[in-house]
Amino acid sequence: MKGNEALAEAAIQAGCTRFFGYPITPQTELAAYMAKRLPKIGGVFLQAESEVSAINMLQGAGAAGVRAMTSSSSPGISLKAEGISYMAGADVPGLIINVQRGGPGLGGIQPSQADYWQATKAPGHGDFHILVFAPNSVQEMVDLVSHAFDLSDNYRVPAMILADGLLGQMMEPVEIKSSDEKVELPKKQWATCGHNNEREHNIVNSLFLQANELERVVRERFERYKVIEENETMCEKYMTDDADYIVVAFGATARVAKAAVKDARAKGIKIGLVRPITLWPFPKEELKEVAVNAKSFLCVEMNMGQMVEDVKLAIDCSRPVEFFGRTGGVIPTPAEVLEQIVKLSGGEQ
Amino acid sequence: MAVVFKKPNALTDKPTHYCPGCTHGIVHRLVAECIDELGIEGKAIGVAPVGCAVMAYDYFSCDMIQAPHGRAPAIATGVKRSLPDSFVFTYQGDGDLAAIGTAETIHAAARGENITIIFINNAIYGMTGGQMAPTTLPSQVTQTSPYGRNVNEVGYPIKMCEMLSTLDGATYLERVSVDCVKNVNATKRAIKKAFQTQIDGKGFSLVEVISTCPTNWGLSPNAALDWLRDNMIPYYPLGVYKDSTSDKEEK
Ligand SMILES: Cc1ncc(C[n+]2csc(CCOP(=O)(O)OP(=O)(O)O)c2C)c(N)n1
Numbered sequence: 370m371k372g373n374e375a376l377a378e379a380a381i382q383a384g385c386t387r388f389f390g391y392p393i394t395p396q397t398e399l400a401a402y403m404a405k406r407l408p409k410i411g412g413v414f415l416q417a418e419s420e421v422s423a424i425n426m427l428q429g430a431g432a433a434g435v436r437a438m439t440s441s442s443s444p445g446i447s448l449k450a451e452g453i454s455y456m457a458g459a460d461v462p463g464l465i466i467n468v469q470r471g472g473p474g475l476g477g478i479q480p481s482q483a484d485y486w487q488a489t490k491a492p493g494h495g496d497f498h499i500l501v502f503a504p505n506s507v508q509e510m511v512d513l514v515s516h517a518f519d520l521s522d523n524y525r526v527p528a529m530i531l532a533d534g535l536l537g538q539m540m541e542p543v544e545i546k547s548s549d550e551k552v553e554l555p556k557k558q559w560a561t562c563g564h565n566n567e568r569e570h571n572i573v574n575s576l577f578l579q580a581n582e583l584e585r586v587v588r589e590r591f592e593r594y595k596v597i598e599e600n601e602t603m604c605e606k607y608m609t610d611d612a613d614y615i616v617v618a619f620g621a622t623a624r625v626a627k628a629a630v631k632d633a634r635a636k637g638i639k640i641g642l643v644r645p646i647t648l649w650p651f652p653k654e655e656l657k658e659v660a661v662n663a664k665s666f667l668c669v670e671m672n673m674g675q676m677v678e679d680v681k682l683a684i685d686c687s688r689p690v691e692f693f694g695r696t697g698g699v700i701p702t703p704a705e706v707l708e709q710i711v712k713l714s715g716g717e718q
Numbered sequence: 719m720a721v722v723f724k725k726p727n728a729l730t731d732k733p734t735h736y737c738p739g740c741t742h743g744i745v746h747r748l749v750a751e752c753i754d755e756l757g758i759e760g761k762a763i764g765v766a767p768v769g770c771a772v773m774a775y776d777y778f779s780c781d782m783i784q785a786p787h788g789r790a791p792a793i794a795t796g797v798k799r800s801l802p803d804s805f806v807f808t809y810q811g812d813g814d815l816a817a818i819g820t821a822e823t824i825h826a827a828a829r830g831e832n833i834t835i836i837f838i839n840n841a842i843y844g845m846t847g848g849q850m851a852p853t854t855l856p857s858q859v860t861q862t863s864p865y866g867r868n869v870n871e872v873g874y875p876i877k878m879c880e881m882l883s884t885l886d887g888a889t890y891l892e893r894v895s896v897d898c899v900k901n902v903n904a905t906k907r908a909i910k911k912a913f914q915t916q917i918d919g920k921g922f923s924l925v926e927v928i929s930t931c932p933t934n935w936g937l938s939p940n941a942a943l944d945w946l947r948d949n950m951i952p953y954y955p956l957g958v959y960k961d962s963t964s965d966k967e968e969k
């Protein structure tokens with residue numbers, strides 16, 4: 370199944386019944402799939418007039434208490450920034466998919482990871498985080514969709530799947546858990562779905578004019594973030610136990626990096642791979658652990674090195690962190706990465 | 719003792735923050751009376767704008783959402799498409815609806831979204847201190863048109879009802895005013911008709927209420943009402959701009 374379509378089907382199986390989007394390459398197939406499937410199962414597919422509207426429709430659906438998503442690619446995610454900030458500020462859950470392409474500006478339509486900073490640091494204005502998942506295969510995209518929905522609902526924090534054009538367009542066999550039973554969604558006592566004259570009115574709101582009050586609300590949210598960091602960080606470690614050198618890569622790039630790590634091992638270089646699966650929360654502890662025995666690190670990304678600073682901070686700059694990346698939509702090859710690994714190991718074999 | 723006048727149930731006990739003589743309060747009351755009379759508070763979800771009415775979420779007793787500036791129709795769309803049996807209305811100012819949210823307004827109308835918009839046209843940005851709005855009249859002095867709105871430089875006001883009436887998706891559009899008792903009564907009838915349009919599943923309805931902003935117009939409440947009658951109503955004629963309630967099928 371194609372990555373984009375698998376994301377869509379996985380969302381439906383996770384109980385997502387509302388989709389709001391605006392056309393953009395390379396996420397097109399996702400919306401097309403939703404347009405075909407959702408009306409057949411009593412759901413709603415709606416093509417909005419812009420990404421700005423789409424994210425606000427998502428906020429409306431999320432506030433109403435239903436499971437809903439939007440998908441886009443980089444330039445469209447910039448337009449969603451306002452809505453994401455409002456959702457975060459009003460604790461409205463929802464899933465946002467970014468099938469990244471090259472930037473800045475209109476950039477290109479080839480795969481990229483150049484929205485790492487946007488996703489992890491500044492998905493909108495204000496003091497907040499969103500959950501960011503970086504799958505590296507079609508199967509993992511599928512698995513993370515329902516997980517992302519669940520966490521988003523449980524913690525009332527918007528979630529993002531940070532995919533890229535490579536994963537979106539990739540064909541791979543997948544297993545999608547499907548059941549004929551309706552997904553049991555958690556009860557949302559806070560939702561604005563009509564009080565039915567049975568309770569006080571609910572308000573979904575991000576405005577707090579009293580500075581002390583806003584501070585209290587933000588601090589409360591950051592307490593929740595702490596719980597998320599402690600419990601929901603995900604990462605894959607590959608051959609790190611005896612590794613002198615560590616490659617850090619996420620998403621599609623991690624596949625290339627893993628191939629290069631295997632080749633380097635065949636040459637006798639003691640190298641391992643750490644692959645963050647959640648980009649926020651970032652796997653700081655895992656990196657700190659491998660830094661104990663490792664001599665140096667190499668970040669491999671499809672951008673100009675946006676994750677490097679997070680790796681440096683995670684290991685308290687205790688080891689050198691080198692970088693190799695391609696950008697603009699160019700995909701690094703295993704041979705290129707291997708060359709960097711050999712350089713990193715000082716030609717040791 | 720017989721109660722002859724009381725606060726509608728659809729309004730909370732919170733005192734509003736509106737300036738003395740501001741017509742926002744009148745329109746809030748009319749909206750609440752209509753909600754009461756139609757018995758829809760329990761299934762109503764209101765969407766508050768960014769503007770002076772931002773805190774409407776504290777004033778209406780139904781469930782409320784506070785939208786980003788101009789995005790209320792998109793939020794309302796998300797709610798209504800999720801809960802088709804609910805009753806969804808937005809309450810928006812002219813900057814919110816006719817400047818930053820123009821796209822959201824037009825496309826909600828074009829889609830025939832089964833929601834109701836209460837549009838407060840006071841020809842100015844109230845909350846931010848009286849800047850020029852898309853509905854500011856030619857020659858009208860505001861903070862950002864200190865020499866009067868020069869139409870040769872900044873163009874002409876937008877007449878929303880007229881513009882929206884060209885859209886097949888819009889079902890009910892009416893422009894009203896709250897400057898006198900007769901018009902206040904007419905406004906209530908218009909809001910009720912718009913709400914009924916939604917209840918009947920007939921699609922998009924909008925009521926534009928010509929309103930005052932005494933504070934930023936720099937006029938006393940009474941003088942503001944005179945100014946409204948002398949200047950706004952001639953430019954924004956009152957009336958029903960679209961009524962296809964009898965041709966539209968139930969959604
Ligand atoms: C994105 C964004 N831009 C600007 C503002 C500042 N702002 C707050 S209220 C407002 C104008 C509201 O005017 P209007 O919609 O006419 O409503 P009124 O206050 O007159 O009732 C503006 C520009 C904002 N909150 N958000």
Ligand code: SF4
Pocket residue numbers: 735736737739740741742770840844845930931932933934
């Ligand atoms: S600033 Fe104007 S619109 Fe706002 S509450 Fe005061 S009088 Fe009303």
